[in-house]
Amino acid sequence: MKILLDTNIIIHREAANVVDEDIGILFRWLDNLHYTKCIHSVTAEEFEKHEDPKVRKSFRVKLASYNILKTKAQMADAVRQISERLDKNDNDINDTLIINELYSGRVDALITEDKKLLDKASLLSISDRVYTIDAFLEKVTAENPGLADYKVLSVQKEYFGNLDLADEFFASFKEDYPGYEKWFNRKADEIVYVCLSEGKPIALLYLKPEGENEDYSDIDPPLPKRKRLKIGTFKVALNGFRLGERFLKIVFDNALRFKVAEIYVTIFHKRIEQQRLINLLEEYGFNFHGLKRDPRGNELVYTRSFARVADRLSPKMTYPFFSTEGRIFIVSIRPEYHTELFPDFILRTESPMDFVENEPHRNAISKVYISRSIERNIKSGDVIVFYRTGGYYKSVVTTFGVAENVIDNIPTEQDFIRLCRKRSVFTDEELSKQWNLYTTIRPFIVNFLYVYSFPKRINLQRLIEIGVIPSVNDAPRGFTQISVKNLRDILRECQVDESIVVD
16 A cells, blocks of 8 residues: 655654654554555655755655655646645645645555645545544554554543653653743642553643633733633644544533633644644634744644534534534434443443543544434434433433534445444444445434533433333434424433533
8 A cells, every 4th residue: 555645744754853753653553554655756855955955965865765756647637626726835736746646546545734735635525545644543543453552541630740751751841841840840739631551641631720810911912801721731642542532522521611711722833743733623613813922932822712602514613512403313322332432421330441542433522323214314513312222211311412414325335434434333344234234225424523421311211201202112213303392301301511502
């Protein structure tokens, strides 16, 4: 398999002052799977433009370990049209030349952290062959679980003081923030969210609620007076398990808890890990605000409104808030798949150790539900209440989410498996069985955002008593529409914080 690596990947891999070795994980996977690492000739040409001849010579030696494409594919008409519409400078044109190789079929996949390239791939309908580093690691981890580095992952609260500051994980912080050790030690008795693998941190999140009188004079333009949640530290090592989304869910949960009006983060843009984080934040509605001025170097400031509004067409932008203007469905999910998909909701009869976060679908906010329901007309922004089956007393409503989109009329089994793999509870073998279970009624896919696990659960008996389900014979089997009143009754009975409902 020939994998084309974008210029930004090579720069981060071969830079002389690499501090964070995360990107080495990507290259170990490429080597272990015996994939051919390719670069475009324009990437080599970029390095030849460096003003320092020693640097140019160094890169020539390093690039010898890659397969440089010896010819350039003829520009496809579809690619040319996008280029004429979008390309503004030489970098844009080089991006087009790179993606044209993939579109023309000369390579099998492209790995990039460039948002413009990802957007072009979407316009060319080849997004399934273009990966960010995280997405590629998710793919190969799911396909080759025996080769995965991380066997046991779990998110837990810990005191700063119990973490080992000498661990390599903290090296980038020390380089970016002189005096980080003193700051770290001052925070010794404060709580941080951490994910450990074999006792070593691979993800860390520190949150700080701030009042309306916080001093923002070092931010240009200054932030107006407002109650905020600051993401003080947020780092996720490359691992393929969607821990970035898992930690972002914790951010939003805390923003609800502290009833803030806005979330913000200050972040450098020096490393590929920081670019990955910025891309994730932008995906969930964070916007560039300005700069935090500092003699050591200016940080970018990103903010995210936490006002009670809901964008039905782009629900990630206003997550976790939702509207009841669309339709509301209750849908069943079997017990053996339920906690796999929603690890936050564990019944008393289940062991938390059976559901540590070592699968991408467990950590994701954006998840997949597979159905053969007669009702298939689910739209973006529709509300989905999940009903864990188990009989009159043991069936319970547990969780709800918001639909992003539905994928129906899937042409092949291979397409079905590819679309489901990363965010489904099923293995490839199980997905194949799902596809072939009834050849006359193929399954469809609902992509949805996991919003909330109910603090209290109510069973089928109670759902009948409050009028959500007419009788035992009407227990949900596919997507069953319910009323706004039914939803309100469920939220009230399950003691849900109804501030996430905007109407």
